[in-house]
Amino acid sequence: NAGVTQTPKFRVLKTGQSMTLLCAQDMNHEYMYWYRQDPGMGLRLIHYSVGEGTTAKGEVPDGYNVSRLKKQNFLLGLESAAPSQTSVYFCASSYPGRFDYGYTFGSGTRLTVV
């Protein structure tokens, strides 16, 4: 099925470890986004990309890095994980100018940092 695929779905990290979350979409969307969801906080934008090779900071970018080397993939990296990064992470994508349709979301990654 076409859509946004996130891997992994669950992960437990120790403080200080690093990891990369992968987001892949097969809809030829230009725009891609990474959000984190915490209880009582809604979804907050971490980083986003408006095209291959471009990235930009969102609302809560500290402690994260991203890369968009290929149009269909958007990677979110944690270089040195901290307990404050325990969260559910969502990737989403969209066409520019098709803001009337909102986003297509992945199913989320639950990350626990101990």
Next chain:
Amino acid sequence: AQTVTQSQPEMSVQEAETVTLSCTYDTSESDYYLFWYKQPPSRQMILVIRQEAYKQQNATENRFSVNFQKAAKSFSLKISDSQLGDAAMYFCAYRGQGGSEKLVFGKGTKLTVNP
């Protein structure tokens, strides 16, 4: 920067009754889109309904409808004939037309449906 406020962290409704979830937003833009998303325990984000700011007519999708008051910057969601499957987190979201077209979310309302 745009902000979205959902003032009801939790709501409950009896099955078959009607419930209204509130949302207000702040923006200086004249044209934009507003959305309600549903997030069941499965975590999947499901688009419930959308409203174009330049349209005065309120959007409806089956049992879901909105009350859009542009001057008041208010965008409430009404769920009629509530069903057990409506139990979920509901997020109000704003999307402008410029730049990256980012979605800005409210903090969410947890809806419980009682049998």
